[in-house]
Amino acid sequence: MFARRSSPPPALSSSDPLQPVGTGVELRGVTKRFGQTDAVASADLTVPAHSRLGIVGPSGCGKSTLLSMICGLIDPDAGTVDVLGAADAPGRLARCAWMPQRDLLLPWRGVLANARIPLENQGLSRREASRRVQPLLDRFGLAEFADHRPAQLSGGLRQRVSFLRTVAADKPVLLLDEPFGALDSITRADLQDWLRAMLADEPRTVVLVTHDVEEALLLCDRVVVMSARPGRVVASVDVPPYAGTGAAARRARLADPDFVALRDTVLAHLESAR
Numbered sequence: 001m002f003a004r005r006s007s008p009p010p011a012l013s014s015s016d017p018l019q020p021v022g023t024g025v026e027l028r029g030v031t032k033r034f035g036q037t038d039a040v041a042s043a044d045l046t047v048p049a050h051s052r053l054g055i056v057g058p059s060g061c062g063k064s065t066l067l068s069m070i071c072g073l074i075d076p077d078a079g080t081v082d083v084l085g086a087a088d089a090p091g092r093l094a095r096c097a098w099m100p101q102r103d104l105l106l107p108w109r110g111v112l113a114n115a116r117i118p119l120e121n122q123g124l125s126r127r128e129a130s131r132r133v134q135p136l137l138d139r140f141g142l143a144e145f146a147d148h149r150p151a152q153l154s155g156g157l158r159q160r161v162s163f164l165r166t167v168a169a170d171k172p173v174l175l176l177d178e179p180f181g182a183l184d185s186i187t188r189a190d191l192q193d194w195l196r197a198m199l200a201d202e203p204r205t206v207v208l209v210t211h212d213v214e215e216a217l218l219l220c221d222r223v224v225v226m227s228a229r230p231g232r233v234v235a236s237v238d239v240p241p242y243a244g245t246g247a248a249a250r251r252a253r254l255a256d257p258d259f260v261a262l263r264d265t266v267l268a269h270l271e272s273a274r
């Protein structure tokens with residue numbers, strides 16, 4: 001349905017200080033309270049560099065709060081967060097591309113101008129940033145909307161722009177909060193497939209929050225289930241890798257009895273986590 005990606009985002013050089021070192025993302029005893037609300041309670045998580053962790057859990061259990069703490073937008077009340085060797089908030093922020101649950105597109109900028117913001121922030125000229133973003137606009141079916149403002153777009157289109165902006169930032173850690181929730185099922189499958197292929201080409205450390213258990217199991221190599229608030233990790237399942245991309249490989253995976261059993265296991269954990 002979309003044009004094939006014509007060129008990959010630029011790779012980080014091996015001397016880049018943001019390259020993964022040792023453990024990717026590590027949370028130890030992380031706790032966060034908002035007023036009277038205990039959002040996250042003593043969470044421990046390890047996401048090895050270049051691995052993909054899926055987080056599922058009941059609404060309000062603190063998943064988005066966890067992502068905000070990983071990328072340094074908010075600080076935990078207790079515990080430590082380490083991202084590729086950086087424990088301070090600016091260091092964590094420099095290593096993470098965060099796709100928030102609600103898109104934070106700037107209303108006065110068009111699609112292209114929104115998508116290139118992270119590259120402009122990294123010091124690229126508007127022209128160079130646009131040149132790098134353009135192939136992704138084509139690939140994600142957004143080229144015809146390049147000059148549209150967010151208010152002129154459907155929710156699904158805005159979500160695609162937000163996803164594009166996150167991957168175009170070209171950071172070693174991707175934090176994705178319900179990245180495909182507003183998309184129709186065909187577009188969602190296409191972008192999931194694109195993400196799998198992209199990560200196979202250029203591995204990154206990924207934390208994916210989703211309400212869609214199948215999505216978590218298709219994209220991640222480990223899925224954890226969080227309890228109702230205050231969120232704690234109550235179950236963790238390892239997901240065996242699968243080969244191939246495209247609709248046929250996806251259908252085969254979804255029908256695989258081992259996959260179905262894994263999905264049922266996660267759903268059962270979710271049921272008891274409520």
Ligand SMILES: Nc1ncnc2c1ncn2[C@@H]1O[C@H](COP(=O)(O)OP(=O)(O)OP(=O)(O)O)[C@@H](O)[C@H]1O
Pocket residue numbers: 034035037038039057058059060061062063064065066101229
């Ligand atoms: N900035 C904030 N101020 C006050 N309370 C907050 C704030 N952010 C989150 N909370 C509260 O913390 C709890 C966890 O919120 P969070 O958004 O992390 O949940 P979630 O698991 O992402 O939920 P959902 O699945 O609905 O997106 C909720 O009770 C929420 O109301």
Ligand SMILES: [Mg+2]
Pocket residue numbers: 063064065101177
């Ligand atoms: Mg959330």
